[in-house]
Amino acid sequence: MVKKRLGIGMIGAGFVANFHIRSFIGVRDADIIGVVSKDDDMSRNTADVIKKIGVGEPNIYNSVTEMVADPAIDALWICAPNFARIEVMEEIVDAIESGKGELIGVACEKPLGRNVQEAKKMLELAQRANLLDGYLENQCFSPAITRGKDIVWSRGAKLTGRPYLARAAEEHGGPHMPWFWEGKLQGGGVINDMMCHSVEAARFLLTPPGADRTVLKLKKVNAYANCLKWQNPKYAQQLADNSGGKLDYINRPAEDFGRSLVEYEDENGQQLVVETTTSWSYVGAGLRLSMELLGPEYSMSIDTLTTGLKVFFSRHVTGDTGEDLVEKQNAEVGLMPVVNNEEAEYGYEAENRHMVQSFLSGKRPEENFHDGVNVTELLMTGYLSAEEERTIAFPPPNLDTFIPAVAKGEWNPKNK
Ligand SMILES: NC(=O)c1ccc[n+]([C@@H]2O[C@H](COP(=O)([O-])OP(=O)(O)OC[C@H]3O[C@@H](n4cnc5c(N)ncnc54)[C@H](O)[C@@H]3O)[C@@H](O)[C@H]2O)c1
DSSP, X not given: OOOSSEEEEEEOOSHHHXXXXXHGGGOOSEEEEEEEOSOHHHHHHHHHHHHHTTSOOOEEOSSHHHHHHOTTOOEEEEOSOGGGHHHHHHHHHHHHHTTSOOXXXXXXXXXXXXXXXXXXXXXHHHHHTTOEEEEEOGGGGOHHHHHHHHHIIIIIIXXXXXXXXXXXXXXXXXXXXXXXXXXXXXXXXXXXXXXXXXXXXXXXXHSOTTSOGGGSEEEEEEEXXXXXXXXXXXXXXHHHHHTTTOOOTTTSOOOSEEEEEEEEEOTTSOEEEEEEEEESOOOSSSOEEEEEEEETTEXXXXXXXXXXXXXXXXXXOOOOXXXXXXXXXXXXXXXXXXXXXXXXXXXXXHHHHHHHHHHHTTOOOSSOHHHHHHHHHHHHHHHHHHHHTSOEESSXXXXXXXXXXXXXXOOOGGGO
């Protein structure tokens, strides 16, 4: 039977789940009808938001298994923390294999796994249960990126040659929850958390329109990692205070700054370069995403903080702090950029439209777990490069079992 509407279950009720939920205002043919998380208050609040903005009438479930067992649920969005990926996916697949329920697909937030072994396990589990799989890399769906790519390829590249250099950066002042900062739980520091976006957005920009993501062959990775801000005793203390003493950035930091230089080869043997920068040590108005695409006679650039809308508040406008102007906002006074519709601008809306329509038509999404594995392979090669301070030819031996020192709690740039 062909389905006309998709019943979605949300796994996780935190920051990103709420971003997805708000984006569904701009997504047709889907309703969010289930929520499960580890925190009852968060589940209730999230269910209230879903009802209030009119994107579904959700039930709150006690477990992932219970949600899979509801015949109205067709697909799950995995928005739980990185350390819960495998446990959540195993529960989904167990519920299906033991005949408790059926699903069309799963969509999973970035990163697909904390390391290559986990990312490959996610892919293997999805395939074992015959699920369509969507990798939620929102930046590949951001309107500025997709529109910029279309224009550059259909005019500049068509007439003068393909783009050869993509730059991408994502920077802010640091994540909102302590688990992101803990290498073991998250899988690394800012490289795993945010460079995953930049490398995939850059690969997308360099890939010819309509071509498979794998058309570019990864050849070499050179990366650098450091902890520039948060190992400073004053800031390390802030992290310790905000985490009930769990985070110890003096002795067990994660990188808050990373760079990578990645070499690809296209189908004609042409060398292409990706340059990425990422940091949790950027203090500006808020989250800044920037990208560039360069070719023989053209260039394109994006900076999400260069907005059309700005507001100015004098020093006499005092009040609560918040993120009402831009994600990861750092100030409330002065001249401030406003991102009008973050869910759309950052790509969540188009991403969810694509996932919903792919699942309804029985097609594998264009951005899928295979891409999630590729991203993790690249990032792990980057960690290896940063640890060994050398360029690494891809694939390095033993990549599948490589765990970065930062994810073992053994990395400290002060000991280098
Ligand atoms: N695309 C993006 O730009 C973006 C932005 C932020 C986060 N993320 C990703 O989304 C995921 C969630 O991040 P967040 O910021 O929402 O985290 P969060 O800590 O704000 O929320 C996590 C939610 O998951 C729930 N949870 C924890 N363990 C669970 C389990 N075993 N089963 C079900 N629910 C569980 C928690 O109760 C909470 O509701 C992470 O993997 C993160 O990397 C992506």
